[in-house]
Amino acid sequence: MIDGFRFLPEYFSPPAQKALLADVLGLLDDNPLYRGSMPRTGKPLSVRNTNLGPLGWVSDIKGYRYQPTHPVTGKPWTPIPQALLDLWRDVASFPAPPQACLVNWYEADSRLGLHIDADESAKDAPVISVSLGSRALFRLGGLERKSPTSSMRLASGDVVVLGGAARQAYHGVDRIYPDSSTLVPGGGRINLTLRRVTAP
């Protein structure tokens, strides 16, 4: 596996997953899920998303960017829950807090094509991912699109830390297994990614 990839299976216990899910679901009233679109083509994304924190990742026909407000409501994103700030302090080995928590909401047929995360200028900060709900088939490659890939299943409560070379690696989600968990309403999957956007 590429350098800088850390897998922390079941980092969150089942009760901690429930508590974190309740936090996130409660925050969706103020930060509603919406469907972004691909730059240039305007093709709708397969995954709905929203954000928490001072900045949020947005994708629309004009491009990818981080911005302080929700693109539909126009209101500032609300703060990142303390349990996620505690996770970052515990595993990030980075001196400043995350600025964005991207919430990706997968339904039974959602996919995320192979991509790199390149919209952050804090290039030495890791990305930290938390999975809740149904399992996903996650694919991690290398620094080039044609690099070989390996696949693994991410389950509810699992945490992945992407630092070092892994931070710049291609990755995606090939499928979810919609009947593998009852945690998320509707059998869905939520992935939370904590990101530092600007250099501290």
Ligand code: MD3
């Ligand atoms: C490897 N999310 O939000 S999480 C994304 O399951 C994203 O929703 C996936 O890719 C998901 O951008 C994968 C694991 C992950 C997150 C960020 C990464 C892997 C990564 C950044 C760089 C390399």
Ligand code: FE
């Ligand atoms: Fe990504």
